[in-house]
Amino acid sequence: MNRPHIDPVLRHLFIASLWRRRLATTLSLIAIALGVALGLAVQLIHAAAIDEFGRGLRLLSGEADLQVVGPRSGFDDRLYLELAQRPEIAEASPLLDIEARLPGRDETLRIFGIDLFRVGAVTPPLIPVAETPFETDADDPAAPTDRLAALRPDALFLSPAAATRLGLAVGDELLVQVGLHEKPLRIAGAVPGAGVGQALAVMDIGAAQQLFDRIDRLTRVDLRLAAGVDRDLAQRRLADKLPAGVSLLTPREAESEALGVSRAYRVNLTMLAVIALVTGGFLVFSAQLLAVVRRRQEFAFLRALGLDRRGLARGLLAEGAMLGLIGGLIGVALAHLLTALAFRIIGGDLGAGFFQGVAPPWRPEPELSLLYLGLGLLAGLAGAWLPAREAARMVPARGLRAGDEAEVYRARPRWGAALAALGLAAALSLLPPVDGLPIFGYLAVALILAGSVLALPGATPWAMRLLKRRRTTLVRLARARLAAAPGQAVVAGAGVLASVALAVAMAIMVASFRDSVDDWLSQMLPADLYLRASSSVASGYLDLNAVDRVTALPGVASVRPVRFETVRLDAARESVALIARPVLGGHSLPLVAGSLTPVLGPDALRPAWISEAMADRLRLGVGDRLEVPLAERRYAFEVAGIWRDYARQYGAVVIELDDFRALTDDFRTNDLGVFLAPGTDPEIVMAAIRVALGERVSEIAEPGAIRALILEVFDRTFLVTYLMLIVAVLIGLFGVGTTFAALAASRRREFGILRHLGLRRRQVGTLIALEAALTAAVGVAIGLAAGGAIAIVLIEVVNRQSFHWSMDLQLPAGLLVIFSITLVTLAAFSARLAGRQAMRQDAVLAVREDW
């Protein structure tokens, strides 16, 4: 009923005040805008990438009702013939999915071997259209002659995106690598149905099987059910008929399987953005609280004039909302700019490599943008909430008198609440993840932060008691002020505390992670040289002959072949990596449990070593039994050990190479670790290997180079994290500066009185700096403790639950000491600087103003 009258009041008395304290307003705006921008940009990039990725998957499944999927090595194509004859099935389309290595190029090409006569019925987007460079048949692209042209064994059809990326046109030749050999293919046409975002190629399945040495093998069969057949029923019934390691999925299951991988990473990035946003809200809080203190008399006067409590609170909340709204709008605009820029420069991948090769277009995403605008508004409102309440509570008659500011700063110790928050945090960090996400871990982090801020008013007088012995007037004054008005320490120190805690937590976490990765690499890469035909998923490999030739080279003492494969375990929904390599006999593996040399009885099962991710996901421990499907049969293994693996988030199982070869008859090798005889120059051996195997079909690297590359990737992955963190700390520091500036301004009278009492101008400055240093020191001390606790939660709960990675706690002590000292110094310096403005005021005027 009395809302409209607020208008000029709101405008002139509240919103206008934001303009008067431009610096604080700008900082609050920046903080909120950055929080919103970072969070929204992460979401926009991922939403677009996921969308494009999912679209690709849906495109590739076409109109399939069900998909038969197997391990990467595929399954026998007789399964296809059996399935095609089942009455439930109307159409079946076989598929061979190959990641082809392209010699001399860095990228690989995904090639689908398809049955040209079947693909149209189930997966029409994959239909190849032949184009002859000389005789054009444009008016009838599906003419029988074209179909036949597609059947030529060297004919390859590129999607528009692949043609652009590879820079190839119809008639050009493309070399693909098979094992260590280069095979030529000719571009015979396009796959126009693949859309603009999907880089892929299509060829005849028989030719692909022949070319890539995968005779009789398929990796997928797409099924369309006969009319009236229930899909769930068919899925259950057909699943029984499948060999070990082969699953029957609906296209949706296949899609969620592919997308699940990046979810934890995305959530983690979003959480960092939320932290930036919380920092923004916090800045609004301290700016508003100080503004309320400074405008105390004004508010008291307005109350005397008849402004009611609610009107006052509403005005102050409107200020916060204004900050949130404008910050949010800037943030949303910035996010879209960042996203568009990111798509242009790096594509849809945020550094973790989940969406490499996906090039999504920018889209406005109005719902997401609105959501983040709302979050910005919320941050502004939340920051303004407590100060507004505080202002509305004030007794106007008292506010009209001077010297009432100290009231605000008289915070009661809240040990009970602090301990309760910390206790709850400890309890929450013991809880399991929710749907694979460490929700309780994040809550625990928030509670630790809240608990330590709550501990500030109690801890400040307590810390001041430690200074009791010092008798200098200034120290006594500073100590007395902080002990009597710990609320001031809360306003100024909480900003320090929050940014220190978050920075310390991240520093410890990243240092621990990097150190553990480094350690892990040195254990995973014991050989002197590493040789690979292609990345583990692509089409290059070394056969026995090649391995023998390398072994026979002069200077080579021994070799350790590794075979990579993926398998689908019954117990796990997703595929896991299978690594076959020599383990027994002391080849190292970074174990966290179990043994590399298990005592094997005569009737013991074969040993397997599983990664932490697998142990977590499948709840397996040392001594448990694990069934692994190999060559379409199940074999039982015993878990002999659990090892740390930072490379494969969905889990990996290591088995003896000899066991693998005996069970599968597969003698191919992906990676070869080469141990050199003492005194051999690795360069000479590398050159010899290149000569023996061919220059373009293999990659040779020394462990140092691999390690450097991986650590570089690691650092790049954490780049976004670092950037967001630096922004948060910077904003926090700026906040501290403005807080002290505002504090100094609000205490002008007090300083004036001190000058009257005989303090020199310089001494007042020192007093301000001293108070700031003490406040910051208390904040830093508690922040360090809180940061350590948060780091432990991040390492033991958040990372463990999102990625199933354990790591050894590593304290970057030197860095933390430097950081703390810098922060305390900066706080003192910024306060001194801010105080200069307060001291410039004529002392006499400052005191009299109030009489």
Place this chain on the structure above:
Amino acid sequence: MLYVENLCKRFDGTFDQPLFELVSLALAPGETVAIMGESGVGKSTLLNCLAGLEPVDGGRIRLHDQDLTRLGEDAFALLRRRAFGFVFQAFHLLPHLTLAQNVAVPLWLLDQDEALADRRARTMLQQVGLGARADDWPRHLSGGEMQRVAIARALVHEPAVVLCDEPTGNLDPERATGVLDLLFARIRSAGAIGILVTHSRVAAARADRILRLTRHGLVADPSADEAPRPVAAAQE
């Protein structure tokens, strides 16, 4: 009419020790009263109680047959908007508003159209002799000028009661005289009830009545009758 009956205010948190009690007063529109008393006797507190800025511990205040002591805090705030005007010792002009805007604040609070409020504020400023400076800022004014603006603001919304707390306390005697002349002239011409709290006998002498606040109520100022008329009074 404003009736104050047996008003009682105790010290914060005590039950037996009154700051003042048995304060009674009746004022008709256009009538002014000056309340004097020693420091600490609670003169400002009495004003605050009358305006509902501090709760009372007993007694009643009635304005135009409405019992103000029964009003809740927010209801009293709404009433203050309409019926009360204030002049403070420290002026309390908002430094970031122009003079016209400062005077218009009570009208804004009453939900008056901004353009109309601006016109009324300017008229009011003219009446206090600052019409030419309506768009100036408070920091450019002398103390006397600031108090003139405050008087304009106290009367712009035609309140029933104007409460003045030591309005000339920050002014030199010469300026004080001018401000007091203006203040009383405007209160009287507006037909408002004026209550003035002051230490200054010169200021008090402008009022229709002078009362002295004691712990046990308001008493007629004994020196009032034989006191010289204001013009002759030099110093307090």
